[in-house]
Amino acid sequence: MSEPLLTVTGLARSYEMHRGLFGGTSTVRAVDDVSFSIAPGETLGIVGESGSGKSTTGRVVLGLEPPSAGEVLFESRVLPPKGSLEWRRLRTRMQIVFQDPLGALDRRLPVATQVREPLDIHDIGTRAERDERVGELLSSVGLSRSIGARYPHELSGGQRQRAVLARALITRPALLVCDEPVSALDVSIQAQVVNLLCDLQADLGVAMLFISHDLRVVRQISHRIAVMYLGRIVEEGEADDLFAEPVHPYTRALVAAAPLPGRKPTGQAMLQGEPPNPANRPTGCVFHPRCAMAVDRCRSEVPALASLGNGRRAACHLAGQPIDAIPTGSVAVQQEILAK
Ligand SMILES: Nc1ncnc2c1ncn2[C@@H]1O[C@H](COP(=O)(O)OP(=O)(O)OP(=O)(O)O)[C@@H](O)[C@H]1O
Ligand code: SF4
Ligand SMILES: [Mg+2]
Secondary structure (H helix, E strand, C coil): CCCCCEEEEEEEEEEEEECCCCCCEEEEEEEEEEEEEECCCCEEEEECCCCCCHHHHHHHHCCCCCCCEEEEEECCEECCCCCCHHHHHHCCCEEEECCCHHHHCCCCCCHHHHHHHHHHHCCCCCHHHHHHHHHHHHHHCCCCHHHHHCCHHHCCHHHHHHHHHHHHHCCCCCEEEEECCCCCCCHHHHHHHHHHHHHHHHHHCCEEEEECCCHHHHHHHCCEEEEEECCEEEEEEEHHHHHHCCCCHHHHHHHHHCCCCCCCCCCCCCCCCCCCCCCCCCCCCCCHHHCCCCCHHHHCCCCCCEEEECCEEECCCCCCCCHHHCCCCCHHHHHHHHHC
């Protein structure tokens, strides 16, 4: 197997929050002991509810924020500090695409100028080579050269996100972090942009960290998927395996609730309640207040993210047991759930 392009080990990111004038501070652990790797050309999807730490993970991976603990290795080297010359050079190899294409583009500049900008900033190629590359990139994201002369407000939402993609890809990055790249688009346009991302990924061999709360989209685009809950990875595996046989009760609930191709949501094991406040994490397994399978042990012991073979990892005390053998929750824990 080739060396991983990106290796993330024990990553944590906390924020100190002030609680009013005399309330002191509390610590929000947005990301807590997260480890994963991405091979060159591979897409790792990250899914989870709002607030599970997906975007924070993406920002720390790119070095936009420092980790509170742990390490990010890109091409086997520790990320240099944000703003340093080395980091700015490295950023040509690691690009990001956000949810809001209009916010990512400058309204005052034509699209082609903005697509070209990274080449100008990093002084890559001659003027003619840069123009040529802009034309190539616009065409590979499905935009005509004439669209390059227009301003962002003259484009549709889908065209804008294509322009953002062209700009992200123009420096031939090895890694693209996509944070909810299609969430702001109409559903019909979403499918086109996701298909485009799949094609670009296959053609250019760029690796991706693809962040979304939409399981349907993540499944379509990802080779592997990591499921996050309250700042931690609770399950990880090959995309098809994870959907065919989710192990963690949280993954099971997400998969059961998702409208996936070929089947309607079953509605079984639907998630109850909201994720807890990350500044006040439950004891033991942080999922236990919402878990229909919780047993007493779950309230006191943190489950480790253990390997189950075939690249699957899960953080659940009951992982690996046959589903029929799993109790549906102790009376005490069920009462705790109902009381919420
Ligand atoms: N700069 C910050 N200061 C304080 N808390 C933060 C900051 N950034 C993120 N958080 C908190 O960290 C947790 C994780 O946030 P994050 O944005 O990473 O989640 P997410 O999974 O991307 O959610 P969403 O799906 O809503 O985008 C949340 O509780 C959030 O409120
Ligand atoms: S450890 Fe317990 S509470 Fe946590 S997911 Fe597994 S069964 Fe549910
Ligand atoms: Mg986010």
